[in-house]
Amino acid sequence: MKRLLFVAIAIALAACGDSQDPRVLEPLTAEGFLEHLEYLADDSLYGRGSATEYELEAARYVADRFEEYGLEPGAGDGYLWTFWLSGVQFQGPVSRNVIGVIPGRGELASEWVVVGAHYDHIGYRSGGNGYEIFNGADDNASGTAMMLELARYLGAIYSGTGEDANRRSIMFMAFGSEEIGLVGSNAFCADPTVPMTDIAAMINMDMVGRLSGNRLTLNGAFSADEWTQIIIDNNDAGLELAWVNDALLASDHRCFYTEQRPMMLFHTGLHEHWHDVDDDVERINLGGMVSVGDLVLGVLHDVATAPERMEFTPAVVAPAPLH
Numbered sequence: 001m002k003r004l005l006f007v008a009i010a011i012a013l014a015a016c017g018d019s020q021d022p023r024v025l026e027p028l029t030a031e032g033f034l035e036h037l038e039y040l041a042d043d044s045l046y047g048r049g050s051a052t053e054y055e056l057e058a059a060r061y062v063a064d065r066f067e068e069y070g071l072e073p074g075a076g077d078g079y080l081w082t083f084w085l086s087g088v089q090f091q092g093p094v095s096r097n098v099i100g101v102i103p104g105r106g107e108l109a110s111e112w113v114v115v116g117a118h119y120d121h122i123g124y125r126s127g128g129n130g131y132e133i134f135n136g137a138d139d140n141a142s143g144t145a146m147m148l149e150l151a152r153y154l155g156a157i158y159s160g161t162g163e164d165a166n167r168r169s170i171m172f173m174a175f176g177s178e179e180i181g182l183v184g185s186n187a188f189c190a191d192p193t194v195p196m197t198d199i200a201a202m203i204n205m206d207m208v209g210r211l212s213g214n215r216l217t218l219n220g221a222f223s224a225d226e227w228t229q230i231i232i233d234n235n236d237a238g239l240e241l242a243w244v245n246d247a248l249l250a251s252d253h254r255c256f257y258t259e260q261r262p263m264m265l266f267h268t269g270l271h272e273h274w275h276d277v278d279d280d281v282e283r284i285n286l287g288g289m290v291s292v293g294d295l296v297l298g299v300l301h302d303v304a305t306a307p308e309r310m311e312f313t314p315a316v317v318a319p320a321p322l323h
Helices: 002-015 031-040 043-048 051-066 135-158 182-192 227-233 256-260 286-304
Strands: 080-084 094-102 111-118 122-125 130-133 169-175 199-205 215-219 240-244 263-267
Touching: 031 043, 031 051, 031 135, 031 286, 043 130, 051 080, 051 094, 051 135, 051 169, 080 182, 094 111, 094 135, 094 182, 111 135, 111 286, 135 169, 135 199, 135 286, 182 215, 182 256, 199 286, 227 240, 227 263, 227 286, 263 286
Parallel strands: 111 169, 111 199, 199 263, 215 240
Antiparallel strands: 080 094, 094 169, 122 130, 215 263
């Protein structure tokens, strides 16, 4: 039902002569995801290794899409938020988070929902016949593509309708240098662009492109009691929901969890091509991405418009390995 609601809003906007490009108002589609995947996971980006020129090229692609979709720059003077891997300014290589913002409205506008996905991967290495390139289509071009499509669609819907007079601001953030230790997200949490106490929730998408058996893993439901019902209410695709709590420290949501922010990781599971040269676009389940994306879209809308903030609840978990 939530997908039908968003489609109805888009149709209404078009009928009213809204100036938005019709492509922008299209719901989430396999073609939309594929467009981003084919760019980000192409051999020409050499695996988007942390703090490389190829990671920067991917960052610029994300920034260009944020600008195209009408999001406001969220990094002060632009979309690229630079951090130093060494932790000491001007010493060592730099990497970047990419931040685009949809401002909220009314009484909730000063609160934030962070929607994140890391865009880097593990790069390339010399092989017997030249370079072996780790394109990382699932890890994590898939999460970045989903984040971009959510930004495209919600940017259009929220800017073109008077609905939801009270709505939290949404910060879309593509994290750099996740693969070498969650560096981009940790840098943001250490020096956030908005007060950490104003962040009402964090949604992370890490490897959402290989849905198998209709099974979606959800990690973090215990960080706030409200998550479970919100997700069930938006599961129009009838996904088999696997509620787990064993990877709260394994991706870019980690520092938000340690800062006691309600968080949720969407993840379609590890597979034999994880961190392998065969993690390529042709292996992505595009139909599955549409189902997962529709769920995330509905969840994000509900979290952004709920009158009351979710309350953080800690869980006792064993640390999971970084990946």
